[in-house]
Amino acid sequence: MIEGAVSENRQSIVRITLVGGDTGRLELDVVVDTGFTGYLRLNEDIVEALGLEFRNFVVNTLANGQDEQVPTYIGSVDWEGELKPITVQAINEGDHLLGMALLSGCRLTIEAGPGGAVAIEPDMCEPFAVRR
Numbered sequence: 460m461i462e463g464a465v466s467e468n469r470q471s472i473v474r475i476t477l478v479g480g481d482t483g484r485l486e487l488d489v490v491v492d493t494g495f496t497g498y499l500r501l502n503e504d505i506v507e508a509l510g511l512e513f514r515n516f517v518v519n520t521l522a523n524g525q526d527e528q529v530p531t532y533i534g535s536v537d538w539e540g541e542l543k544p545i546t547v548q549a550i551n552e553g554d555h556l557l558g559m560a561l562l563s564g565c566r567l568t569i570e571a572g573p574g575g576a577v578a579i580e581p582d583m584c585e586p587f588a589v590r591r
Contacts, residue, residue, distance in 0.1 A: 472491070472577065473577055474488050477536055478537060485509060496558055566578075566580040
């Protein structure tokens with residue numbers, strides 16, 4: 460089980476381990492965002508540090524209706540001891556986000572309130588499938 464907590468500003472935070480290129484592993488706190496349909500959004504600095512392989516660009520429509528073009532990369536996440544390939548969107552600034560593609564089929568529970576528990580039960584998740 461992947462566990463975390465709700466922050467003072469009511470964000471659901473969990474810690475994940477990313478694996479990339481020759482640089483090894485990086486533990487990182489990410490915000491669980493059920494409005495984000497991708498796997499992960501990370502700051503460009505993290506993507507560079509991990510040496511992730513460029514994949515392509517995607518166009519996302521934001522909540523305000525604006526479209527943004529975002530570069531994507533191929534990465535991996537240590538998902539409860541199993542290495543899972545994922546796509547990572549690189550952004551200039553903002554929170555690191557864990558989206559619904561990574562949560563697909565998992566059970567997510569949140570005790571909504573500062574200090575509340577956040578839990579992702581990966582053993583219930585669907586198999587990962589990243590298209591190249």
